[in-house]
Amino acid sequence: MNGAQLSELPDNSEQLLPFVVSLRRAAQQADQRCSIWTFSDGFLIKFLRARDFDVALSLKLLLNYLQWRRASPEISSCLSPSSVLGLLRALYHAVLPHRDHVGSRVLIYRISQWNPKEWSVFQVFRVSLMTSEIICMETETQRRGLKTIFDLKGWSLSHALQINPSLAKKISSILSDSFPLKVKEIHLVNEPMLFRPVFAMIRPFLPDKIKQRVHMHGTDFHNSLSDFFLPRVLPPEYGGEGLGIEEACQDWTHRLLQSEDILKRIAEHPVGDIYTGPCDSSVTEDVDSEQRSKR
Template sequence: MKSGEEAEHFNVLNDLPNDSKFLQPYFAKLRQKAEKETLLRDHLDLSDVFLIRFLRARDFDVDLSLKLLINYHRWRKECPEISANLHSSTVLGLLQNNYHGVLRSRDASGSRVLIYRIGQWNPKDFTAYEVFRVSLITSELIVQETETQRNGLKAIFDLQGWCFTHALQINPYLAKKISAVLTDSFPLKVRGIHLLNEPILFHPVFAMIRPFLPDKIKQRVHMHGSSFTKSLCEHFPHTILPPEYGGTGESLEEVCQEWTRFIEQSEEYLHQLSTETAGETPSDP
């Protein structure tokens, strides 16, 4: 746990713009260390804009930021079935089925709020790897946002419709990969995970994932059950939540369709990420 002085120092750094002269020593130290790492030599993007994600995610601790940067590239390299093809076309059917969306407004702490509707995922049409690719695509898009780097994200998983065929898709290998992104392989802070309508069949799957999670993430998991309206509004302003979840914001359909359009509009950037994972030289944007 940070002392009050350390926390205040981080808050000052976190609030500075990317081009602040006070951040330059951190960029220089992280870049210098990264250039010495064999795994990172093929990844030439050590720009300030890229490195700031890892520094903010680890409270400007350069050594921890380097570890996160290494884990990020290792994870992408070791899990190509998820990360090698981030084109929107690979998951468009799932997105068009209103499976996933990102709320237009942030919560009171400035966190991005993501929604996943498991019942809209048909395991006969999409594997768990493709479903998880949706999360990776969204993460790669929102991590570009300075406010999200500073304030992290919270995710709402609506598990209504979860059944045995969903459970069969989650194996220990995938559970470990999912937990890695939540903990030490992606430069975003997970501020909360909220589960709605969780059925008995989901508990064994969560029990598979839980051991891989650090205590701080375990403490941020909230199970709301089927009577979630009151408890969910204790964590999120009702003005940003869809009416389906007790709020007065945009409907779930609007939220999902708007985010799907944004993903489609980001195809050029997603193509660049895909070619980088494949080891090619990305084209200029």
């Protein structure tokens, strides 16, 4: 079976076990610090699915994930939604209730709702990491990945001054090859001239495959976004027919707050491995989009 076929199997499939055992053994051999931990099967399967069950690539991803957690305690040691509740309530971020046509999660970040005088770039980035930790527990998201829309309306010099080359490298490395999620597409809308120097700092650190997945739409984005997303997926504010962006932000804020205990456990665990399998009631799979549409 190829990687895509393996990814479709449930976590408890016997056919996945050899890959899990190989990745666990490789991690313990590659990093002595890994030998003191017993990685759960579910935790390792996240990394295997993110790299289509290529053990070598999954190992690299896992080691990168462990490295950034150690190197960035200012971000990884606090994953509390309550600590950034004001930013969330400002309707900065949403994970849309409907997946796209291939099953990918769709995320939206609204820069105009981020006030740099109140919230540092580390706190803003923490929001992204909290969401990433939650959705990478979803089996369907492990298989289908995610697509992100960054709405850069309101981007100003005060935003740009928060990001230096060192931070740009750290952010890009975490997003591109240090987290067990497949980034399928990145869409930029309302991008102003002031954003170009920042993107120029980030771009060199992105792998070529990610660079090819970045799409810039400008201010006339309603029609061009429809080339990538069905109308039922996007909020009306982005040319779709789905849930309004404010309600979508509120719903996801509620989801993060419900996940406070899970995120606390992830932050406190040495490697973030709290996975106990699909029967763990504290790790809930996302509701089917068709069920959500009927509410």
